[in-house]
Amino acid sequence: MADRDDYRPVKQQPLSETSPLKGLRARYLIAFGLIATLSVVAFLGLGYLVLQSEKWTSTLSGAELQRMVSQRIAKAAERDSRGEIAREVVVFERMQHAIRYGDPALGVQGLTGSAFEPLFIELNGTYSELTKTARAIAETPGDEAVADGLLESLREQERAYLTGMNNLILQIRSTTRAEFKRLELLHLVVLALTLATLVFELAFVFEPAARRIKLQWQKLQESEQRFNLAVRGSQNAIWDWDLTSGKFYYSPMWAILLHDERLLDETTPDAWFRLVTSNELNKLNDQLEQLKTGVTDVMSTEIEMCTPCGDRVSVLCRGTSVRDASGEVVRLAGSLADITEQRRVREKLREMAEQDALTGLVNRGYFQERIELQVLRTRRDAQGTYAVLFFDFDGFKAVNDALGHNVGDELLISIARRLEEMTPTPGVVSRLGGDEFAVLVPGIGPEDATRLAGRLVERFREPHKLGTHEVVSTSSIGLVIGDQEYTDADALLRDADTAMYAAKVGGKSQYCVFDESMRRDSMRRLRIETGLLNADFDKELSLAFQPIVDLESGARERVEVLLRWPGFGEEPVRPDVFIPIAEETGVIIELGEWVLIEAAKRLQEWDARLGHTRTSVHINISRRQLLHPRFVEQLESLRTRHPGVYERLVLEVPEAAIMDRRSNPIDRLREIREAGYKLTLDNFGTGHSSLSCLHQFSLHAIKIDRSFVMEIEHRREFAALYHAIVTLSQNLGLTTIAMGVETRGQLGQLQGIGCSLGQGYLFARPMDAENTLRFLAGETEMFEAA
Numbered sequence: 105m106a107d108r109d110d111y112r113p114v115k116q117q118p119l120s121e122t123s124p125l126k127g128l129r130a131r132y133l134i135a136f137g138l139i140a141t142l143s144v145v146a147f148l149g150l151g152y153l154v155l156q157s158e159k160w161t162s163t164l165s166g167a168e169l170q171r172m173v174s175q176r177i178a179k180a181a182e183r184d185s186r187g188e189i190a191r192e193v194v195v196f197e198r199m200q201h202a203i204r205y206g207d208p209a210l211g212v213q214g215l216t217g218s219a220f221e222p223l224f225i226e227l228n229g230t231y232s233e234l235t236k237t238a239r240a241i242a243e244t245p246g247d248e249a250v251a252d253g254l255l256e257s258l259r260e261q262e263r264a265y266l267t268g269m270n271n272l273i274l275q276i277r278s279t280t281r282a283e284f285k286r287l288e289l290l291h292l293v294v295l296a297l298t299l300a301t302l303v304f305e306l307a308f309v310f311e312p313a314a315r316r317i318k319l320q321w322q323k324l325q326e327s328e329q330r331f332n333l334a335v336r337g338s339q340n341a342i343w344d345w346d347l348t349s350g351k352f353y354y355s356p357m358w359a360i361l362l363h364d365e366r367l368l369d370e371t372t373p374d375a376w377f378r379l380v381t382s383n384e385l386n387k388l389n390d391q392l393e394q395l396k397t398g399v400t401d402v403m404s405t406e407i408e409m410c411t412p413c414g415d416r417v418s419v420l421c422r423g424t425s426v427r428d429a430s431g432e433v434v435r436l437a438g439s440l441a442d443i444t445e446q447r448r449v450r451e452k453l454r455e456m457a458e459q460d461a462l463t464g465l466v467n468r469g470y471f472q473e474r475i476e477l478q479v480l481r482t483r484r485d486a487q488g489t490y491a492v493l494f495f496d497f498d499g500f501k502a503v504n505d506a507l508g509h510n511v512g513d514e515l516l517i518s519i520a521r522r523l524e525e526m527t528p529t530p531g532v533v534s535r536l537g538g539d540e541f542a543v544l545v546p547g548i549g550p551e552d553a554t555r556l557a558g559r560l561v562e563r564f565r566e567p568h569k570l571g572t573h574e575v576v577s578t579s580s581i582g583l584v585i586g587d588q589e590y591t592d593a594d595a596l597l598r599d600a601d602t603a604m605y606a607a608k609v610g611g612k613s614q615y616c617v618f619d620e621s622m623r624r625d626s627m628r629r630l631r632i633e634t635g636l637l638n639a640d641f642d643k644e645l646s647l648a649f650q651p652i653v654d655l656e657s658g659a660r661e662r663v664e665v666l667l668r669w670p671g672f673g674e675e676p677v678r679p680d681v682f683i684p685i686a687e688e689t690g691v692i693i694e695l696g697e698w699v700l701i702e703a704a705k706r707l708q709e710w711d712a713r714l715g716h717t718r719t720s721v722h723i724n725i726s727r728r729q730l731l732h733p734r735f736v737e738q739l740e741s742l743r744t745r746h747p748g749v750y751e752r753l754v755l756e757v758p759e760a761a762i763m764d765r766r767s768n769p770i771d772r773l774r775e776i777r778e779a780g781y782k783l784t785l786d787n788f789g790t791g792h793s794s795l796s797c798l799h800q801f802s803l804h805a806i807k808i809d810r811s812f813v814m815e816i817e818h819r820r821e822f823a824a825l826y827h828a829i830v831t832l833s834q835n836l837g838l839t840t841i842a843m844g845v846e847t848r849g850q851l852g853q854l855q856g857i858g859c860s861l862g863q864g865y866l867f868a869r870p871m872d873a874e875n876t877l878r879f880l881a882g883e884t885e886m887f888e889a890a
């Protein structure tokens with residue numbers, strides 16, 4: 105994957121889109137507009153009222169006109185023009201009507217209902233008289249002179265009317281002027297109040313609010329900036345999904361995380377879902393659905409995504425929901441954190457915790473978990489069996505020692521590959537440690553499992569090609585068929601191990617199916633192991649002695665020391681059972697030293713009681729004892745402590761130990777000889793030694809295995825073979841000792857062959873020290889046990 109730090113998005117989102125002041129200003133502008141409109145309306149209303157009052161002026165001019173008409177009537181009467189009077193009276197009446205009731209055609213307001221109406225009613229009296237007089241004049245026939253009295257009355261009435269009309273006009277003029285002034289004042293007050301309100305609003309409401317909002321706005325911006333920095337610092341990609349509008353927001357980090365800048369132009373979550381790997385999509389959708397439906401308020405899940413270039417990115421997706429006042433989920437928001445590296449490390453750690461580093465197979469811990477799971481399943485489902493195979497590979501240590509650890513490692517890897525290739529799916533192959541491997545095969549029956557074990561044994565008989573070497577490492581396999589009886593992995597592995605041990609002891613390169621007797625044996629073995637580890641040798645162990653006699657002279661001068669352990673109160677545990685266990689556990693080192701010391705002490709005692717020093721004591725030495733670094737030291741200390749007897753202590757070394765090429769015991773045998781001890785090869789004929797190479801071991805004698813003696817009586821070829829062995833040994837200067845002589849016939853044959861010494865039930869069975877002493881002293885019969 106490309107280095108993400110090198111990648112920078114082109115786009116950066118602005119911190120915020122609009123300032124809230126903008127809205128506030130708009131609201132205030134509307135408020136100002138309203139106030140201004142109101143003041144204009146008020147202004148217009150007042151203007152209208154003023155205009156209204158100006159209408160009084162039209163009435164006023166009507167009145168003035170009327171005044172003129174009355175004058176014209178008077179003048180027409182002066183001239184004695186009756187027609188003119190009649191016309192003027194009509195105009196006069198009309199004007200009078202117009203002034204009283206108003207006349208739009210003349211533009212006169214009319215006084216009805218006004219404050220001036222009483223004045224006008226007063227004037228009406230004069231008007232009636234004037235019109236009456238004028239009509240009277242107008243109706244006077246044309247040839248008669250108008251009566252002076254009528255003219256005089258008309259003049260007076262006209263003067264009275266004029267005076268009344270003048271009063272009315274004056275009254276109207278002064279009233280409307282006062283009215284106008286009041287209105288003007290009112291107008292000014294309204295204007296002043298409007299202005300004052302505006303100034304007050306501006307100074308005490310708008311400005312403080314604006315200042316507050318500006319401050320809050322700055323704080324918001326700062327916090328948004330801080331938030332953005334934190335988000336950028338955390339390297340998290342932020343998402344925000346408005347469920348009402350369906351709009352989805354991708355923060356710039358998305359482009360960095362997923363190497364896809366186009367995401368920033370996207371407004372739906374589909375672009376995200378497209379990048380989630382198909383097998384993880386359901387998991388993500390489930391989680392989002394739970395948030396949407398309100399089942400949970402927070403989510404956190406790991407998902408794998410794929411960039412457009414095909415790189416895999418693991419992310420931790422966190423999210424939360426936002427509800428509206430009614431409690432409905434309206435918005436989801438969250439983040440994606442890149443955990444690719446953590447996941448890789450985690451995987452690695454898990455692998456390390458579960459895997460064997462060398463072979464890549466699962467390790468013991470994980471294998472046990474798998475068996476545990478299988479045990480649970482089998483018990484729960486109450487059906488089906490499974491198999492556990494436990495492997496031990498013969499000769500692995502030899503390969504390690506002879507060819508080095510690298511080749512040893514290669515061998516282990518080759519074994520692992522073979523096991524994997526042979527194990528049917530869904531089997532699990534594990535390296536438990538060292539050269540121990542195990543396989544679990546679920547759902548397999550006993551027949552198929554044994555067939556598989558057989559095939560595996562065969563396969564491991566084939567050599568492994570390791571570089572330039574070809575190595576054979578056969579396998580001993582323990583097989584357990586798991587059923588509902590098993591309740592834990594430990595029991596299964598223990599039984600498989602027991603079966604493997606049985607396969608190994610039974611001759612290697614074979615498999616053994618576990619059965620109950622093996623469990624009993626292994627329990628017994630365990631008891632012996634712990635019994636020996638905790639044993640107080642002086643109190644619990646004892647020595648038995650079996651004589652070795654001269655076949656020709658019958659001299660009784662040798663005994664073999666045989667260890668005895670009563671065990672746990674039942675039957676004594678036989679030495680060929682507990683000695684190999686003592687060897688495996690390492691107790692033999694201490695135990696062998698104890699036998700050496702006890703034997704030396706016993707010989708010293710016998711010397712004293714027999715009165716001669718011709719007796720020799722044969723002591724069995726195990727392979728592990730022989731090769732132990734402290735063995736020669738033990739012998740030297742024994743020599744110092746028992747200087748009179750050590751030369752007559754003969755060490756019987758098993759053939760298998762001498763022929764062990766890997767440990768190369770030649771030097772060790774030489775050291776023993778140099779320390780003054782004699783060496784005898786025990787159980788000759790059971791191993792692969794050939795007489796021709798025996799001379800290099802500086803031996804004193806060979807003990808020919810019991811299996812040969814058993815046959816010489818009946819099978820000629822064995823007698824011939826025995827004869828050859830004895831002759832050759834004597835030629836090499838070795839004393840021959842026949843083991844397991846039980847019959848006189850065998851004795852006769854051995855004597856005929858010329859074998860020097862013999863040991864067996866015919867002469868004496870192993871016995872305690874007192875009886876041995878009596879035997880050595882010649883106080884008991886020879887063949888009494890036979």
Ligand code: C2E
Binds near residue numbers: 678863865
């Ligand atoms: P081994 O060295 O072959 O000892 C001889 C075994 O043959 C003895 O068995 C003895 O009782 C048995 N035996 C002797 N004559 C006859 C016979 O005529 N017929 C038959 N059937 N058996 C006969 P034992 O005492 O049970 O010892 C078994 C093995 O235990 C010994 O085999 C020896 O390898 C080992 N062992 C005994 N004591 C010691 C000891 O102190 N140290 C070590 N390292 N091994 C010991």
Ligand code: CA
Binds near residue numbers: 724
């Ligand atoms: Ca022996």
